[in-house]
Amino acid sequence: xxxxxxxxxKRTGAAVAHRSGRQKLMEAALQLAASTRSLASLGLRxxxxxxxxxxxxxxxxxxxxxxxxxxxxxxxxxxxxxxxRERRRRSAVSAALASRPGDAAQVLRxxxxxxxxxxxxxxxxxxxHQQAYVVGIRELHGTSPxxxxxxxxxxxxxAADMAEDVLEMMPLPQxxxxxxxxxxxxxxxxxxxxxxxxxxxxxxxxxxxxxxERFILMLLWGALATGVAQPGxxxxxxxxxx
Amino acid sequence: xxxxxxxxxKRTGAAVAHRSGRQKLMEAALQLAASTRSLASLGLRxxxxxxxxxxxxxxxxxxxxxxxxxxxxxxxxxxxxxxxRERRRRSAVSAALASRPGDAAQVLRxxxxxxxxxxxxxxxxxxxHQQAYVVGIRELHGTSPxxxxxxxxxxxxxAADMAEDVLEMMPLPQxxxxxxxxxxxxxxxxxxxxxxxxxxxxxxxxxxxxxxERFILMLLWGALATGVAQPGxxxxxxxxxx
DNA sequence: GTGCGAGGTGTACACTTGTCTACATCCGCA
DNA sequence: TGCGGATGTAGACAAGTGTACACCTCGCAC
Numbered sequence: 001x002x003x004x005x006x007x008x009x010k011r012t013g014a015a016v017a018h019r020s021g022r023q024k025l026m027e028a029a030l031q032l033a034a035s036t037r038s039l040a041s042l043g044l045r046x047x048x049x050x051x052x053x054x055x056x057x058x059x060x061x062x063x064x065x066x067x068x069x070x071x072x073x074x075x076x077x078x079x080x081x082x083x084x085r086e087r088r089r090r091s092a093v094s095a096a097l098a099s100r101p102g103d104a105a106q107v108l109r110x111x112x113x114x115x116x117x118x119x120x121x122x123x124x125x126x127x128x129h130q131q132a133y134v135v136g137i138r139e140l141h142g143t144s145p146x147x148x149x150x151x152x153x154x155x156x157x158x159a160a161d162m163a164e165d166v167l168e169m170m171p172l173p174q175x176x177x178x179x180x181x182x183x184x185x186x187x188x189x190x191x192x193x194x195x196x197x198x199x200x201x202x203x204x205x206x207x208x209x210x211x212x213e214r215f216i217l218m219l220l221w222g223a224l225a226t227g228v229a230q231p232g233x234x235x236x237x238x239x240x241x242x
Numbered sequence: 243x244x245x246x247x248x249x250x251x252k253r254t255g256a257a258v259a260h261r262s263g264r265q266k267l268m269e270a271a272l273q274l275a276a277s278t279r280s281l282a283s284l285g286l287r288x289x290x291x292x293x294x295x296x297x298x299x300x301x302x303x304x305x306x307x308x309x310x311x312x313x314x315x316x317x318x319x320x321x322x323x324x325x326x327r328e329r330r331r332r333s334a335v336s337a338a339l340a341s342r343p344g345d346a347a348q349v350l351r352x353x354x355x356x357x358x359x360x361x362x363x364x365x366x367x368x369x370x371h372q373q374a375y376v377v378g379i380r381e382l383h384g385t386s387p388x389x390x391x392x393x394x395x396x397x398x399x400x401a402a403d404m405a406e407d408v409l410e411m412m413p414l415p416q417x418x419x420x421x422x423x424x425x426x427x428x429x430x431x432x433x434x435x436x437x438x439x440x441x442x443x444x445x446x447x448x449x450x451x452x453x454x455e456r457f458i459l460m461l462l463w464g465a466l467a468t469g470v471a472q473p474g475x476x477x478x479x480x481x482x483x484x
Numbered sequence: 485g486t487g488c489g490a491g492g493t494g495t496a497c498a499c500t501t502g503t504c505t506a507c508a509t510c511c512g513c514a
Numbered sequence: 515t516g517c518g519g520a521t522g523t524a525g526a527c528a529a530g531t532g533t534a535c536a537c538c539t540c541g542c543a544c
Binding site for chain 1: 278383385467
């Protein structure tokens with residue numbers, strides 16, 4: 001039984017020709033989860049019905065619902081990571097302008113357009129993948145420990161990607177990489193909230209966009225200030241903490 | 243029918259003598275939701291069973307599950323708001339030390355112990371009310387629009403309380419109240435994540451505590467910097483945004 | 485006393501759910 | 515050609531679900 005399930009990994013192969021049952025089920029689950037309820041609380045029969053398949057077919061592809069959830073999350077996470085990185089790289093042109101090191105104030109002033117573009121980029125992306133995003137956030141605090149863990153890892157990866165890109169795009173010699181990662185994590189998490197607001201309140205989109213930009217800039221300012229203006233005190237405190 | 247339900251508002255009265263059915267149901271729901279699944283996906287019979295009551299009794303008190311959810315959230319939110327405010331006031335003594343205005347750096351240095359204490363306070367509180375907190379976060383991104391809305395309002399109120407307390411405890415003439423509220427909202431939301439980490443990873447508690455403190459200090463630094471060091475540019479940008 | 489309404493129980497019905505076993509296809513391969 | 519495995523279908527089962535109706539039992543006003 002286990003062999004069957006693991007052996008069926010067409011997903012990683014070239015291209016699935018006829019959108020085989022497995023994918024139908026995953027799509028159905030995603031659709032239902034986005035519109036109706038949480039992934040973990042979906043019914044086996046419900047998903048099968050939505051996919052136009054026999055309930056029993058579920059067993060052929062997935063052992064349990066967590067199994068399905070993990071598969072869906074894997075797909076979504078891959079798409080999201082790749083999409084975000086790709087777009088960040090595409091906008092690296094404008095970022096190059098800000099790569100000449102200077103004092104904190106100068107760095108920040110140059111960072112502003114980059115931040116603005118990055119925020120727009122993320123919000124665009126979640127708008128495009130609204131279903132996936134909503135489900136992801138839902139399950140991040142959902143009831144299944146397995147899915148929660150998986151999604152937490154996804155978020156950590158997103159933050160790591162972001163930190164890496166930032167360090168590559170505009171070297172910040174004043175800050176140690178660990179702090180950058182921590183800030184990236186905070187930004188990613190906060191963007192989760194902003195994104196939900198953005199999706200749920202279309203009339204307030206500009207305002208929310210502005211809030212997000214201001215938030216990131218504040219955090220950057222603060223990071224540079226605590227790392228530069230008072231290097232001794234700040235870093236000593238950080239060191240003592242751990 | 244509606245009259246019956248609304249007329250039975252002992253909860254707001256002095257003290258419920260025999261912990262009448264309504265409260266038994268609410269406690270049962272909370273317990274189940276915290277341990278098993280989401281509030282909205284609970285079964286009517288399940289809750290009744292846990293409460294030691296007949297399934298039909300549910301109808302005497304609540305029209306639907308959203309109804310129950312709202313009642314539970316109301317209770318929790320009240321307790322949380324009151325608890326946090328009370329503790330903040332209790333610790334206002336040490337805050338008074340920081341109330342003499344000075345330059346940004348000085349304000350921040352004085353704010354550090356206050357932030358440290360506030361973070362400890364929040365984390366203590368969520369540890370004490372773990373069940374309620376976990377359920378609250380779950381439903382904040384859950385499937386029921388009614389509960390989501392209610393919880394979003396709760397969060398907004400928490401942020402507003404916090405902003406008010408901060409402004410009262412340590413007047414920050416450099417910053418307009420609106421910015422304070424925005425920052426408070428960001429802090430509250432971020433603390434939601436930190437709190438979940440804190441509860442789920444007991445071994446990392448000190449580190450998480452430190453992360454939270456650093457986050458808030460950074461944000462404060464950034465806020466003061468963008469509000470003070472470049473008052474013209476920053477405020478113009480903020481004004482243009484809205 | 486009588487009536488009454490709120491809180492609570494018991495039983496019943498139609499329906500959905502997860503899971504099991506058995507059967508039907510299809511496709512690669514010897 | 516035949517075989518075996520992967521994929522999908524059909525039917526049946528016990529268990530659980532929401533809801534409806536009838537009934538009981540207090541406390542209380544008249």
